[in-house]
Amino acid sequence: MSVVPEGSINPMETQGYSAGIFECFKDIPTCLCVCCLSPSLVIGLTQGAIKGNGFDFLSCCCGGIAAYRLRRYVQNKFGIQESEDASMIAIGCCGSCAVCQDVSELSKRGELSLGGQPKGREPMTVKS
Template sequence: MYPKPDDAAALYPRQESAPATGIPMSGAGRSGGGPNAPNAYYHQQAAPTAAAFAMQAPPLAAWSTGLCDCFDDCSNCCVTCLCPCITFGQVAEIIDRGSTSCGASGALYALIMLLTGCQCVYSCFYRAKMRAQYGLQEAPCADCCIHWCCEPCALCQEYRELKKRGFDMNLGWHANMERQGRSPATMPPLMHPGMTR
């Protein structure tokens, strides 16, 4: 009644099945090239490439001041030249959003500077973190090169950038958040007593 195995092979030729991919593989959707060829559905739903993401990403913003515009804020320039750990501590507290204090960050910076002299490696991570938070360009060159070649100028530029973005660098993160929370721009509009739903 049933055909022998040899006869079954002749009557029903064995077809290679396509690997399971989670994408429907109908016969109508297949492009030419054999049973393992990708189908048209896959080509339509292909994941976007890195170039597509780069085209969709908004352009990075320029720094508000140049690297060598240190004399725009002479008091900060003097403090940074004499004791860079103070400026770094103020910048790090704002970038870390208050998770580390100005004193702790500045003390760690000073300790690294005294023990190894490679404080620029530590501070360049904060520059990269700041650029990521605010969408800033990596200019005029790589973060590590800027901090290695001109550490005081890099710290001053970061300080000025945060100041231009509305932070009072002498207050710290928490006091800045309290001040911004009480500003009229962030308060809800006042409703007149006669207005009802």
């Protein structure tokens, strides 16, 4: 019997992405957002929702780095095993597909709703 330290991912519970990198069309709303709004904007919205501040401007401006950080966040959160090299290649060769795959994974696993808000959180409003 092995003991897994608290807060770490049990290697026996790891799994891959629920859809392949070129299976963007399995999640049409996310695919359309990434293609029509630009991956950088979707990354900014997604990172902002994860952090709880609505929109992350820095992530929007630094698309490649932010896409890599988002990809590694999703992999660490759900125990998805992919090498750093494979993540960089996925983002470098087909960044839109990689972003779509990551955002779809967050949605499918109940971490993000289509509106860009984490599930269970009220939409952000501007107080005057």
